Amino acid sequence: MNLTLPEGLTPRLARQRPWLSSLAPLLLTTTLHCGNGTTQHQDPRDNGADASHARASGADGTGAGPEGLRSAALAPECSPGTSGNPFVGGWYADPDIKIYNGVYWVYPTYSAPYDAQTFLDAFSSPDLIHWTKHSKVLDKVNVSWATRAIWAPSPIFRNNTYYLYFGANDIQSDGQLGGIGVAKSNNPGGPYVDALGRPLISQFVNGAQPIDQNIFIDDNGQAYLYYGGWGHCNVVKINNDMISLDSSSFKEITPPGYVEGALMFKRNGKYYLMWSEGGWTGPDYRVSYAMANSPLGPFPKTGTILSQNAAIGTGSGHNTVVNVPGTDDWYIFYHRRPLGETDGNHRVLAYDRMSFNSDGTIKPVEMSSQDNFCDGDALGWTPYGATWTVSNGRYVPQQKPDAKALLNTAFSALTYEADVTPGATGDAGLIFRVSNPGAGLDAYKGYYAGIAAGSDRVVLGKANGGTWTELASAGAAIDPNVAYHLAIVANGDRISVYLNRSATPIVTAIDATYTTGAVGVRAHDSAAAFDNVNASKPPGAVFYADGGYGGLGISLSAGNYTLAQLNAAGIPNDWMSSLRVPNGWTVQVYQNGDFTGTMWKFTADTPLIPQDANDQMSSVKILAQ
Structure with a gap:
């Protein structure tokens, strides 16, 4: 926005100006930054359907012009995903999203200790840029059996009614009151009121804790509820009234690595099951997915598409997705934890573009760190030394x-x-x-x-x-x-x-x-x-001096690098302890400087390479897709 000079403007050094020998001391100070579901078409009012990089340096390490910045500048201003993350303020997690009457509605968990999780807020937007908060669309006062841990809302519209499925009470056995409930309202902004006076699912079936529910309606009108914690995932058919289920239809569909956060959507006739793996407060929380020809699976794991990013945020997971109506533009909504946060409940809502390969597989999602201030705020920024405001974008x-x-x-x-x-x-x-x-x-x-x-x-x-x-x-x-x-x-x-x-x-x-x-x-x-x-991060494979993508990081484009060429690029001998590998690329690390000795192959980001390979790189071959 507001760029007034033509691209490629060159310095006008011939103009006479007083040249000063130095600028005033440029003193810095400090830092801080913080920043689901698919849309279904059950109602005519629901009109939705469910980077800027420089060229990597060559072997001499000198690099070239930041060509990627040119194309990035041509992207539409004020487009979704360009106004920074988090996209709303406050601690929230587990988002789900639907489009009602052309408006995007995000329903998240209020991220706090379980005894404080007694309500649900929502956020609406006409454009995925400007968001309005709707406080306490569901409150425990309207659910007689819910007392705490109200989690992971999942919305849907049917029967001229807005439904909201939720988990409550974090039950640990069949003898406790709680599980998955369903509430309804005449307005997407609530208030939602318990539709049953009891949980819809209150028992452990196939070992699945009744939490983390996601509602999905297929093209033929059949509704399904995907859910489950404790490493088990179930699907069950929901009747047309949306408040009862076919108890004979429970089926375990647990994919490899599943922990929680089930999510179903459909694209081009394929069913996509997404889920979260790892521990929600640990270093390995991530989003994986499977593809199937049926909403009932089977769901063999296809890959992982969203992982933690040590440069931007941790704890990324429990996602949803949305398709912009009339396009093949997709976005993944998820929660993540700002860097340095040690409180597990300090999670924020973020979203980034999600893209597909020609065969329907999903490309790994790149967490973004950008802001064009089109939303009129500066969430995620921490000012020092002065008051900062957003004015005219x-x-x-x-x-x-x-x-x-x-x-x-x-x-x-x-x-x-x-x-x-x-x-x-x-x-x-x-x-x-x-x-x-x-x-x-x-x-x-x-x-x-x-x-x-x-x-x-x-x-x-x-x-x-x-x-x-x-x-x-x-x-x-x-x-x-x-x-x-x-x-x-x-x-x-x-x-x-x-x-x-x-x-x-x-x-x-x-x-x-x-x-x-x-x-x-x-x-x-x-x-x-x-x-x-x-x-x-620049494109190419990035090599780091320390584990966990720490220490000095150096990006290399595809090619073969002898020890002399690595040294020219700034990489010392026997130096690398972690690396990031672009999707589809292969990095072959050799023990000796002439591509001999033990070879270790890497095809994905590796926060700590195996002990026998640590600090052993003397030459490398980088193969692009």
């Missing part, structure tokens, strides 16, 4: 000596871009690999790339507490109150800064002082504005 600080706002991210190798509008004084730009959030000016650390209208300069430097070190700078004609596209590619110790999508960087530096940290925006004594912020 841009993020704007008070003019202060050191105004910063950060996203709670932890990128090492990254591509980071934004439209930066500097004021007439001071400078403005992007900060990255920032650490020690909240510790104050004398303790925080990180890099900064900025532009200044007063001195006509682009500068790259680093802060170490109160000490500022300039790494590189270049002259460029910078006008005040004009938006400039600023992009950073940080790949290992190689840092490049691009202005207005130029094919070559305007400044570069080699520095490995800081290996990972948060991203953010900064204005030094400038009436600046920021827009179209987007951070992501």
Whole structure:
């Protein structure tokens, strides 16, 4: 938004301007960022149906222009999924979604200790961008048997009535009161009232705890309820009245790895069962799926499509999906935990685009870290040193000596871009690999790339507490109150800064002082504005010095790399402990520098490589799909 200069604008160095030898000390400060179901067509009123990267560096490690940023700039403004995550405020989890009368409705769990989970809120949106909260659409006062742990609502419309299926009481045996209930309302925003006066499913069938229900109506009108905890998944037919079931139809359909969070949707005649694996507070929570020709399965596992992302968020799971009516655009809604959160209930709602391969399989979902402020808010941003507001679709600080706002991210190798509008004084730009959030000016650390209208300069430097070190700078004609596209590619110790999508960087530096940290925006004594912020890992396979994708990260494109070529790209011998592998790629790691010795093959992200392979990489072959 608000980009006023043509793409590829070159610096007008011939213009006479006073050149200043340096910018004022560019002091950073701290960081923090936080940010289901399928739509069915049972009612004519339900009109719904159920990145910006730089080119990876070559063997010499120098890289090329951030070509991916050009195509990203052509994406429609204010489109779904571009205004940042979380998309609503508050602690929530387990979302499900439906479209009613052209409006998207998300129903999540209120994420809190079980005894506080006594109600359900909902959120509605006409466009998947602007959201309205509807408080307590279901409350335990309207469900005589529910006392706590009201979980995982699943909505549907039928019989001129809105139904909401939910779990309550977290029962641990058949002797306890609770299980799966159903409530109804004349309005999608409630209030929903218990339809039975008792649970719909109150017993353990086939070993499945009666929780995490998902309602699905097939094209022939038959309704199914998918549900189950404790590692078992059942499906049961629901009668046309939507408040009773065919008790003879219970069938266990547990796919490999299933833990909880069943979700069914249909696309192009195929049935997709999704579920969550791992522990909801652990390091391995993730979303997997299966495909079948029948709503009853069988459901052999097809793959995992959503995993935790150490750069953006953890605990990603219990999802739903939605198809934008009249398109083949799909989005996955899920919950995740902001980095650094240790309270298991501190979960937020997020969504990202979900894409399919030509054979109907689902591509792995990339968690996004971006914000174009089209929704009018700055959820997930933490300001420091000044008050920040969203004005006319841009993020704007008070003019202060050191105004910063950060996203709670932890990128090492990254591509980071934004439209930066500097004021007439001071400078403005992007900060990255920032650490020690909240510790104050004398303790925080990180890099900064900025532009200044007063001195006509682009500068790259680093802060170490109160000490500022300039790494590189270049002259460029910078006008005040004009938006400039600023992009950073940080790949290992190689840092490049691009202005207005130029094919070559305007400044570069080699520095490995800081290996990972948060991203953010900064204005030094400038009436600046920021827009179209987007951070992501570069394309290609990314190799990390430490386990868990920690330490310095270096991205390599497809190709064969001898030890000398790895060294040229910034990767020392016997150095790699974890890696990220793009979908469909294969990475072959060799013990010796000439593709000999023991070979280890990796076809997926690996947070800790096997012990015998750790710190053993001396050459590598990277094979793209």
